[in-house]
Amino acid sequence: MDHIAYFRDLTPADLRGRKAAIIACRSDNDLLQAHASLFQAYLEEGGFLIVMGGLRADLIDPRIAYRETPSNFQWFMQAKPDSGHRRRTPGHSLHRFLAVENMQWHRHGYYLAPAGADRLVELCRPHSEERVGDILFDDRGGFKGRLMATTLDPHMHHGGHYIPAATRFLNGFYPWVRAEIGAALFPLPRFEAGTVQEDVQHATL
Amino acid sequence: MARVLYLRSRNRSEAPPAAYAGAGATLDIVDIADLPDRRAKRRHDLIVIPMQSDEVMLGRKKAWLEGVWAQGGAFLANDVIAQPYLPFLRPFVPIPSPSLADLALQRHSAHPAFDALPDGFHLFGGMLGVYGVGHNPPPPGAVIVNTLGHGSYAIDWYLEGPNRGLFFCHGGPDISACHSGPDDHPNLTHGLMQWIMEQSHKPDLHP
Numbered sequence: 001m002d003h004i005a006y007f008r009d010l011t012p013a014d015l016r017g018r019k020a021a022i023i024a025c026r027s028d029n030d031l032l033q034a035h036a037s038l039f040q041a042y043l044e045e046g047g048f049l050i051v052m053g054g055l056r057a058d059l060i061d062p063r064i065a066y067r068e069t070p071s072n073f074q075w076f077m078q079a080k081p082d083s084g085h086r087r088r089t090p091g092h093s094l095h096r097f098l099a100v101e102n103m104q105w106h107r108h109g110y111y112l113a114p115a116g117a118d119r120l121v122e123l124c125r126p127h128s129e130e131r132v133g134d135i136l137f138d139d140r141g142g143f144k145g146r147l148m149a150t151t152l153d154p155h156m157h158h159g160g161h162y163i164p165a166a167t168r169f170l171n172g173f174y175p176w177v178r179a180e181i182g183a184a185l186f187p188l189p190r191f192e193a194g195t196v197q198e199d200v201q202h203a204t205l
Numbered sequence: 206m207a208r209v210l211y212l213r214s215r216n217r218s219e220a221p222p223a224a225y226a227g228a229g230a231t232l233d234i235v236d237i238a239d240l241p242d243r244r245a246k247r248r249h250d251l252i253v254i255p256m257q258s259d260e261v262m263l264g265r266k267k268a269w270l271e272g273v274w275a276q277g278g279a280f281l282a283n284d285v286i287a288q289p290y291l292p293f294l295r296p297f298v299p300i301p302s303p304s305l306a307d308l309a310l311q312r313h314s315a316h317p318a319f320d321a322l323p324d325g326f327h328l329f330g331g332m333l334g335v336y337g338v339g340h341n342p343p344p345p346g347a348v349i350v351n352t353l354g355h356g357s358y359a360i361d362w363y364l365e366g367p368n369r370g371l372f373f374c375h376g377g378p379d380i381s382a383c384h385s386g387p388d389d390h391p392n393l394t395h396g397l398m399q400w401i402m403e404q405s406h407k408p409d410l411h412p
Binding site: 008162 | 215262334
């Protein structure tokens with residue numbers, strides 16, 4: 001990460017010139033609402049904004065809908081576990097960095113992505129292909145820039161040390177982001193299981 | 206009636222976990238950002254620091270927190286600590302590559318809030334590892350209540366303050382999620398909150 005901004009202190013200067021900006025999971029939606037125009041301006045200038053789980057991307061782009069759901073914490077303990085997460089848009093570059101197995105854990109609601117968005121992880125009813133909504137999507141239709149949103153909350157669970165898939169998600173996701181913005185791929189940002197990464201904790205705020 | 210302060214970090218529309226409101230005390234909710242920047246007179250019998258708290262902002266309120274502690278304040282703090290907000294706290298140490306045996310909970314010291322709980326109270330819907338996967342290292346003088354695994358990681362400990370007061374540390378996701386529902390008897394969160402407040406009001410904590 002080239003720059004970390006404490007969400008409460010966010011200013012336009014923090015976003016100026018940044019090829020990508022990530023709002024880490026479980027940040028404050030009240031602050032997101034307060035900063036919405038800042039993020040919209042960033043997107044209109046061509047920025048790439050990534051909104052992680054626990055946050056309401058619909059506060060930035062009203063074309064997005066969010067649906068609350070109970071969390072299915074014990075989904076993996078079922079006799080034939082199925083998170084309902086399905087890989088979509090198979091040609092999307094993210095799928096070269098992340099398998100769908102590393103984009104699934106318990107659910108915190110879902111989105112209904114805007115028309116034309118690349119749906120990357122779709123939520124279906126378990127053991128079926130019946131669509132429910134979107135867990136992760138990538139949209140270029142609302143602004144000059146790009147808005148990616150997910151209901152997954154990998155930073156929080158990486159920091160909590162009890163969902164290894166969250167650590168694997170970050171270890172695939174951040175190299176993908178660097179590749180997307182043309183940054184040097186090496187040295188790879190590396191999230192280690194079993195460590196507390198202060199920068200990630202900082203970024204959650 | 207006792208007064209409990211719940212420190213909120215985000216999303217004003219979301220209520221605190223219900224367990225914190227049912228401990229026979231009034232529950233005041235304050236955004237951490239709205240806490241005083243300086244030492245102030247202690248006004249609450251217990252301060253709850255829930256999981257996923259804004260430790261950056263807690264750090265900015267260090268003077269107020271240390272003032273509460275010096276005045277005999279009592280705290281129930283949850284979650285891993287990344288950025289310590291009181292001098293005796295240290296960053297979380299996870300169990301390296303834990304096995305299921307490493308996630309087993311053991312009682313280290315008798316404790317009235319935990320003693321009557323059923324075996325497995327720490328399982329979250331049957332899941333090991335949610336209660337804790339390491340510890341916020343206990344400071345010198347802390348009483349260790351529960352440990353995890355072969356390495357005896359101190360997932361639950363408490364420290365008595367310099368002027369009465371008590372800091373209870375649960376180094377995992379919010380303790381209100383464990384055996385603290387309306388049908389859970391005893392209710393862990395209620396029992397723990399009441400015990401902390403009783404202890405911190407005793408004239409002499411050292412028998």
